[in-house]
Amino acid sequence: MALVEVLPLSSIVTSLRLPTTSSANGSFVDRSKIRIVGGTSALIGGLKPGDKVNVVDLEGRQPCEVVVFESVAGKLAVNLDAAAAAPAPTSDDYLVDTVTDLVGSVHPNESADSGDTQQTPDLGDLTDIAKATQESLTAPPAPAAAPKKPADAPPATNGAAAPPPKPAVPKKPAAPKEPPVNVTVTVEDTKPVVSVGPSTALGALKLAASTTSTTASDAAPPSADTPNPSADAKAILSALSTLHFDTNTDTAPSAYHFFSAKTSAPHSGVSLTITSSIALLISAPSSPMTPDAIDPLTDRLGPVPPTDLIVIVERSGGVGGSGLGTVGRKKTIREPPLPLAKPKLDIRVKKATAVAYEVEEGDYIQVIDISGQQCSDFLAYAPSSKSAMPKLLGLDPTVTRTINGTTYPGPGLFNKFFNEEMVPLVEVVRDTVGRHDTFGLACTAKYYEDMGYPGHPNCTDNFGAALAPYGIAPAASYQAINLFYNTAVSSDHTAIGLEEPWSRPGDYVLFRALTKLVCSSSACPDDIDPANGWDPSEIQVRIYSKTETFTPAIATRITPAAQPTLTKFSGFHPRTSKLTRSFTPYRGYWLPTCFTKWGPLEEYKACRERVTVCDLSALRKFEVLGPDAGELLERAVTREVRKMPIAGVTYTGITYPTGCLMDDATIARLSSTNYRLVCGDPYVGQWLRALAARLGLHRVWIKSSTDHLHNIAVQGPKSRATLEKCIWTPPVRPNISELGWFKLTIGRIGGPTGVPVLVTRTGYTGELGFEVWSHPKDACAVWDAVWEAGQEFDIAPMGLDALDMVRVEAGLIFAGYEFDDTTDPFEAGIGFACPATKTTPFVGAAALANRRAHPQRTLVSLKLKSNDCVSHGQPVFVGRYKVGVVTSGVETPLFGHIGLARVLVQYAKPGTQLEVGQLDGYAKRVRAEVGVTHPLYDPEKKKPRGVAM
Secondary structure, eight states, X not given: OOSOOOOOHHHHHHHTTOSEEEOTTSOEEEEEEEEEOTTOEEEEEEEOTTOEEEEEESSSSOOEEEEEEESSSOOEEEEEEOGGGOOOOOTTTTOXXXXXXXXXXXXXXXXXXXXXXXXXXXXXXXXXXXXXXXXXXXOOOOOTTOOOOOTTOOOOOTTSOOOOOOSOOOOOOOOOBOOSOXXXXXXXXXXXXXXXXXXXXXXXXXXXXXXXXXXXXXXXOOOSSSOOOOHHHHHHHHHHHHTTOOOOTTTSBOEEEESOTTTOOTTEEEEEEEOSSEEEEEEOOOOOOOTTOEETTTTEEOOXXXXXXXXXXXXXXXXXXXXXXXXXXXXXXXXXOOOSSOEEEEEEXXXXXXXXXXXXXXXXXXXXXXXXXXXXXXXXXEEOSSOSSOOEEEBOHHHHHHHHTSSSOOSSSSOXXXXXXXXXXXXXXXXXXXXXXXXXXXXXXXHHHHTTXXXXXXXXXXXXXXXXXXXXXXXXXXXXXXXXXXXXXXXXXXXXXXXXOOOOTTEEEEEEESSOEEEEEEEOOOOSSGGGTTSOOOEEEEEEOTTSOOOOEEEEOSSTTSOOEEXXXXXXXXXXXXXXXXXXXXXXXXXXXXXXXXOHHHHHHHHHHSOEEEEOTTSEEEEEESXXXXXXXXXXXXXXXXXXXXXXXXXEEEEOTTSOEEEEEEEEEOSSSEEEEEESOTHHHHHHHHHHHHHTOOSOEEEEOGGGOEEEEEESTTHHHHHHHHEEOOTTSOOGGGOOTTBEEEEEESSTTSOEEEEESOOSSSSSEEEEEEOGXXXXXXXXXXXXXXXXXXXXXXXXXXHHHHHHHTTOOXXXXXXXXXXXXXTTTOGGGSOXXXXXXXXXXXXXXXXXXXXXXXXXXXXXXXXXXXXXXXXXXXXXXXXXXXXXXXXXXXXXXXEEEEEEGGGOSTTOEEEEEETTSSSEEEEEEEOSSSSSSOTTOHHHXXXXX
């Protein structure tokens, strides 16, 4: 009986659209799509005979490692399909987001595999179907097939290289077992490369899991030179051990290595057919992406980051449809994702029930929506700190909203739930949904009776029964925290309703208990309205020991159907977290808003008068590589890319076919074939890949390098003098004093053997400035060098609050404020980035030509004649009629209360008198006038050009 079932790659690609499908025998196949980010791994468990795991090298040239763990006599049949047979994907085929995170620095690891270099990946993601836990992780190098350390070798010290071992002959490592799998390979040039060799991923996991860490608080991890070590590595190993899989690196199965780092074409695929009960550890290996790296394919300057693998898991014999977004089908019956760590308590809350449980101070409470769109009311009680009589007090949503100033707490600085005595009981550590309710009660019998459903199960009665053994008397109603419940507010802000929940299968909220608690969680029985997606399901509750470490995070998705990506810390976070606890999530990263010793006003002053350093690592970076790279960018952006010199940088718009902005960006040309596009929206990378496919440009690779290239902005009149002291450049490169505006150079910190960096003469402040780019593993060394060099000039850190002040003064635009997908570049104030002389057709060119000829609105600076602040979205009036909208508003030491506004062109003349509407737009007006210049600060850009120092 053949063990290999051939699955054409075209089937893999087209199946990405459908979460489930019906098989020939009428049963359902539960199909799940996940993305494994380059440099990370995912554990896929619960695989059974008949299941299929299809792996696609999305962008090409990304190796893949697969380790097979068998529980019985698991066999895996592998077949390869010609990449040439794959149809070009449409833009929707890959609208899935990352399910794993870059989790630390990575290190090269040589392997004799097919002549290619296999690298140690950064690991730290755990899931049943690759649902990531996403912890920060730094693993030391893990050489492939390295011998065991001699018994008398001294231990390595934390943060420093281990002393050399005493002379000893290392033990010869045991030969790795042959993998429990039959492999059928047809060797053709069009096939992905397949070989068998040692697993680098498993070794990296064990090294990472052995690293000691401490608990982070208030969005600030331990202040160390490396990111917070990952609990994920421990969780994966714990899960494998629990499932009785062998994780001994000397005896565990070898790994399969698919795809070539040099020749694998985009959308190459392998199909793995499961013939027994197994688990797979799938990795996208990586090595450090240094600014001075050479692309091995072209032998030209161009660091090549690891990129993503798309994995489609097809589980045969599933029950019913796809869950979220599928009309007319029930939710898929699912198992919860694997634990984040070893749980102290693991409770399944059956649908239409509630459970109660005790939690010790410091322990973690994870509430998981197993199947998606299921509300879970949460209660927590602790003894009163003021009552003379023993009394348990629960969470108070009104007190919580009042103290935090938000509708519900979230990870970060304002993360606590309080009781009526204003004592915090729990804090939110993680939230992968971001949409819950603190206004409504837990559902009651009265609600169902009033709706015509007497006798309907309800959370209030369920809570009363569950809490009774703990001495808590039943109540007529409970002020619960309604997790995953989607409260809807009317457009006039007067009515509260509900809509279907945002939560997807496996979404969760992770709390930390701030005192000993009695808690209760429900799986809401509501099936008469959208509260549970019309189909109640189950909830999982897990309690983890206070000794575990979980970094604070929220989840973001590129598209509504995408997998979540948890918030990360940049490589500079160990330094910035020593200076502040005020962090905010921005584009998937925790970035400082201000610094404790300085504050926004002092940071602003330092930028305008001295020098500042600002972490902007959240910017999205894409490496656009290959002979067709220039052609793709020429047709994708508003600037003339072909005219760019090597080592040049340009600012551009990226437009939709409507002529409206998708994003603004800078493009750096590293060589004749290699470009780096830096923007704000992670969707740009997907859009570029889809555009390349539609244009038939097959010799271009678009690889995300966001997690492999972090950057600080060094800005201010003394920025050049600061960097001259600490950055060395080779003779063939311009030094810092020679570097022109919108040019780049490559150098090193301190000297020819120092940390490699790329420096651009760019900024977002309106001052002379530079941006310094490095690999995250070198970020602290870069920060330290710049900080020390700037001491002579009284350097200061700068957060996002001060950055907003200087950028509004300088008239610099911000996505979501000065523009969105209904705003064209002329309306956003960047018409200069859309030269009419460009003749090459590009996306949106025809619409832009029409908009250029018939302008409607434009961006202006506003000077307010009041001490009132204005804010984004407030209407701008002339008398009774609206002529524009405020896009940004700030108060600065230099100009007082100012703003940016998009107004009709006939009201954009300098000195035009306008009014900003507040309250209802009419009851209160703030007088303003269009600025005499736009921008207000240095309208001729003499300072960033370096001609007015």
